[in-house]
Amino acid sequence: MRTIDRLVVCGVGLIGGSFALALREAGVVGEIVGVGRSSASLEAALSRGVIDRASMDWADALPGADLVLLATPVGQMDRVMAAMAPHLAAGTVVTDAGSTKRDVIEAAYRHLDAHLACVVPSHPIAGAETSGVGAAFPTLYQGRKVVVTPLPENDPSAVARVREVWGACGAILREMSPQEHDRVFAAVSHLPHLLAFGLVHDLAQRANAEQLFDYAASGFRDFTRIAGSHPEMWRDICIANRQALLGELDAYLAELALLRAYLMTGDGISLEGIFDDARRARTAWANQKTES
């Protein structure tokens, strides 16, 4: 692929840092400039060699950039796009790693309307409950899906460029509409995070919380692993995608109402039917994942 002479990564944490490390390891990038709101995290990125240069000023960071990755929590995208807009040259391709797409795209329409040909939203399906540049590693995207949600205004060469760059990170490329993306991830990612945070919060408030956690075992550990995720990032995702998330939460509440009715009436046959369907679906999915 064509080399990226200058890459700008805004938000050099787990996601942005791993993107920089992956492209550097692929040997396709010249200079990497890190932009951020905290000089401490930029210095950590510099000292780990994830970026070559740190900047807190878009006027200084953007000139000569081929590609910009926005990897901040989605709640900051509006502010970030407003700040970068005056300094963005025609031809600089902009993508992002936001877990929600409709809100990021709305911000792009608000602030980058003169650049929409080159703004190609994307979402890497990769992450961990760790965060920060210290957790970044070059193979994070290896074999992981990246969903690109192109805009009607996009220049096809800009879309191809974004696909090519994620491909260089080892990712598997997919395309979806932003609406479809946000509905799918509300169901399989945003809702489970909300549920896990909720369960731990519910138990942690109890007078006997210490006793409860003392008897929690491996099932509880796995069920609640995602409740160790970054609170600010997940606040932003939940707020940004709250329309789709509310729809998923309500569908789940209907499922719980059904389970509750079966418990109330002691209907073991119906309960076992649901458990059996769930186990079958879960096992089929897990086996397929292992094969792929």
Place this chain on the structure above:
Amino acid sequence: MRTIDRLVVCGVGLIGGSFALALREAGVVGEIVGVGRSSASLEAALSRGVIDRASMDWADALPGADLVLLATPVGQMDRVMAAMAPHLAAGTVVTDAGSTKRDVIEAAYRHLDAHLACVVPSHPIAGAETSGVGAAFPTLYQGRKVVVTPLPENDPSAVARVREVWGACGAILREMSPQEHDRVFAAVSHLPHLLAFGLVHDLAQRANAEQLFDYAASGFRDFTRIAGSHPEMWRDICIANRQALLGELDAYLAELALLRAYLMTGDGISLEGIFDDARRARTAWANQKTES
């Protein structure tokens, strides 16, 4: 410890089979007799060397037994106890591995009222989403908690014997009242299982289920791992402990109502507060578990 000349295990699956293997490896057991409802699973246990002799008849299995472990799904305990009662000798110690205790104890009062001095209920906090004797292994209980819930009628030497036997499996002994046991495990085990089964069932029914599962990633995998658990076993647990489980489900529904209200009003500050409390509690718990 004193040797067990004859051990009877009723239900030679993951739990019963691992108990047999652990005691055999500890060198504290003479003959092991397996009792079950399926001759196929008893034959599998025989051919793996987990048991020395198989029986489908209590009159044949019980004479001379020092210790009986009941390791069937809790929904079968009533039937099992009724069947064994006429053949149970005074002095044979009976324990069980049921995940719920009040229902098992009620069955003991119904059928083993002449033997209550020697019936000492217990619950090993160990398991996996695998099941069957093929999944059994001798170190399953190593370092795991076993909760003993003695009855007021128990002979102290029978309680000591049950503690000693689980200790020989490498377990850490705890005691609780049956009521307290069932409340604690409704919160940290039974509810998470119900929630995970419910989420997978909810998604598996959708017209776009295939697409949803296609995009589900590692967070979803861990959150739903327990939805791969044994449907009959979990049906029995949910029905047996439905009073406490309904209390926990309702507390969780109140938590979800709160989260829903924050989503509706776009209250990011309150959402982040909950996420932050949950992460803090979850991280503290996970770190403590690693140390212990």
